[in-house]
Amino acid sequence: MKKKVLTVDDSRTIRNMLLVTLNNAGFETIQAEDGVEGLEVLEGCNPDVIVTDINMPRLDGFGFIEGVRRNEKYRAVPILVLTTESDAEKKNRARQAGATGWIVKPFDPAKLIDAIERVTA
């Protein structure tokens, strides 16, 4: 059975990269453009793992992660955060919000797949 990944990122570039990478790796991919849409899409899509950006309009990654963790049905879903190496502080905030793990930018397909494999059965 294909694993389902929900990606949340406001950058079209990154969304497309995620899509191509995940599809190539055999994942089913659902995409949202910001935290608000991410929470909307979450309902009913039942992802195995979520990959989210931090800096997003409307609702940022922290808010989105908190939203997922408060969701009765989906609070246990692993969430990976796209972050930058230098951003220790953001990584920590993301963890406090309930992130499971992180993927360090720049975007690298191998790192992404590896991180997903680590947090999913």
Next chain:
Amino acid sequence: MAAKKAAPGSVKLSAVLDLNEASVLHGKLMSIRGSDVVIDASGVERLGVQCAQVLVAGHRAWAEDKKSFLVEKASDAFQKTMQLIGIDNGNLVAKEI
């Protein structure tokens, strides 16, 4: 809550035994405390440690009650995970090295 007529209760484990399911499973076990139980693990695709904790606690509780607590038809995933986390799934107790 202890049903006296010891008709064996049966619990079919969900496919995904994650954080959410731990409370559900806990509730189920609590509700049939006191009767023999057969746990059907045939459909388990994913087993998390928290559900394993509930199962082990259940096993101990049943032992205390002197009732039988049987896990049967364990799926591959169930067996593998139990093994991985160091629990003898036949008896749901910790193994020693």
Next chain:
Amino acid sequence: MDMNEIKEIFFQECEEQLAELESGLLKLNDGDRDPETVNAVFRAVHSIKGGAGAFGLDDLVSFAHVFETTLDCVRSNKLEPTQDVLKVMLKSADVLADLVSASRDGGGIDESRSRALVKELEALAHGEMPSASAHEAPKPAPKAAPAPAPVAKAEPPKPTDESGFQPIPFTFDGFGDDEEPALEGSVYEITFKPRRELYSKGNEAALLLRDLSRLGDMSINCDMDALPALDKMDPEASYFGWKISLKTVKSEDDIRTVFEFAEWDCDLDVKLAEEAASDEELPMIPVPFDLGILDEPSTSEEEEKAVQSSADETVAAAVSAAETATSVAKAAGRASEKKESAAAAAAAAAQNNAAAAAAAAGQTIRVDLDRVDRLINLVGELVINQAMLSQSVVENDATGTSAVNMGLEELQQLTREIQDSVMAIRAQPVKPVFQRMSRIVREVADMVGKQIRLVTEGENTEVDKTVIDKIAEPLTHMIRNAVDHGIESPEKREAAGKDPEGTIKLSAKHRSGRILIELTDDGGGINRERVRQKAIDNDIIAADANLSDDEIDNLIFMAGFSTADKISDISGRGVGMDVVKRSIQALGGRISISSRPGLGSTFTMSLPLTLAVLDGMVVTVAGQTLVVPLTAIVETLQPEASAIHSFGASQRLISIRNSFCPLVDVGRVLNYRATQANPVEGVALLVESEGGGQRALMVDAIQGQRQVVIKSLEANYTHVPGIAAATILGDGRVALILDVDAVVAASRGQSMKPEMSLAATG
């Protein structure tokens, strides 16, 4: 989709982000202190950096990084976005735009400029927050000045808290970290006890153990001592811990990497077993890695399980009894956890409401422009088809049954509505063009040493994309002119009692189906004396010509006119306002100027909202149907014989209210007929053309006014001199749309080259 396509998307997105960035910075410049504005600016740069990193565009990444770092200081209120700061930021935005272009199209950028800006940005990031270096070491209280309320709304900053959480995964000294692992493998003893947070954050101990087992031979002992009785336990708490013995060729780092995501939510201890087997053996034998070990799950547990298959239940029971004793204390702890989660739930509700409100904002989809263009073409066909249908019904059924007529009327209305709606799809705000202008103002002002601020208004006014694409160039030129010639130098301004900083205002608004763009400067206005003298010197007007102020002002639109005493590289000779006027007219627009000496000038452009349809006057010339753009026509008149004056071989003038205007015989110019038409039998269309001069176009008759759908002749046939485009009329005939300027220009020779002429067929 391949990487190249994604790269293309990236560059498109960069354009949008750059626009976002600039407009945000300009808002900040105007005193906007909305945290969301700062956030949007930061996001724009961050997003560009992220994508650039993925494509290995290192120059772009490193500049964006420095920029982002400085913006982050603004975002966290460590740096006040003063005008001076914003000046640097706006320049940086320009350099960032250049870097994006250079990355896309190749070519270099002005490196000295970007290097200088990097320095300035870094100085800003450092200067105002003394202790915060690039590393942002979380010293307990790095705030130099009492910072204003934090920008981030979601959470209050917890600087001290976070310092304890620095990711220092691989720096445990003293555990033999520098030694290469012995090739045969070492045995590590690992104790691992998750906390409940590990699970609540979506990590799973079973998966960590799985990954650990892949590193080598693992034997595991689950410590269940902490597990309370079933009725006392919290199903979501963490009770199990593990003692693991792992024989692996991997290093301690590799082992810790498995726990990378979990290390703060568990107790973890990794150390080399003292009686590690490899210590005794010869460490130097270069045995190759056996990769098989890495992939296969360890089998050791299975063997042990066989030995240990029956476990002692009484032991387990005894253990659980002991646990009951401690469970009371734990229950207390749990109660306080519950309280916390209630508070969290309340916060959740509040946030959800906010999120719902935000979601109500307009949604957009992205559509390929080709599809929209195709739709617009099809609707054009529909409009024509509908017109033809109406006409044939009218012709074939003079009486007109009311049902059919009513149906047709409804169809017409629907068609028009569809057309309007479809046009609206391609309509876009002029904002991106206006934003580009602010950069030009900055750059040109810098170059000529003036202080100028650009104020824009009505940037959300929408106009067809095809128009937007074409107004950028004339507008750029006008802006350069305004900066270079319009606004005076700061000294002159001060001497005149004005603010040394000049203002240029660019505004857009809709007016009666057209878009009106106004460019106003508060400079010195047109120096009429000089313009007049220049015009006389250049033989544009006679030395004794009697011109109104307005007429003098409009002389600047004459070909080859330049009033600057010195020719600067900004608006050099050759590209004057005449070029601007011509390109505006080519769009079916008009431009005019009004000026007040000492106070400034205003250029007003009126443009059609679309280039897909046109309001035209349908006329007959030598049996052919032509369409003359309504915008070009000043008035129509029926010439009287007495008003026509001939001179030379074939030149004629018409006198209109005491002034003479050359008469242009359209039929002759287009070679529709060999001889001159008699003006008295036709109609004269007074048109304004290039340079503001008026001409009277002679046509045979006026059929009426209507909106026509513009069809490109170049795309469907070939370019025809004197003809701008074609259209299809209701009766199915093709009608050519007159290029008024070209016809007027050609009228000097009275005729197009014969072989190039084209009579409409139909």
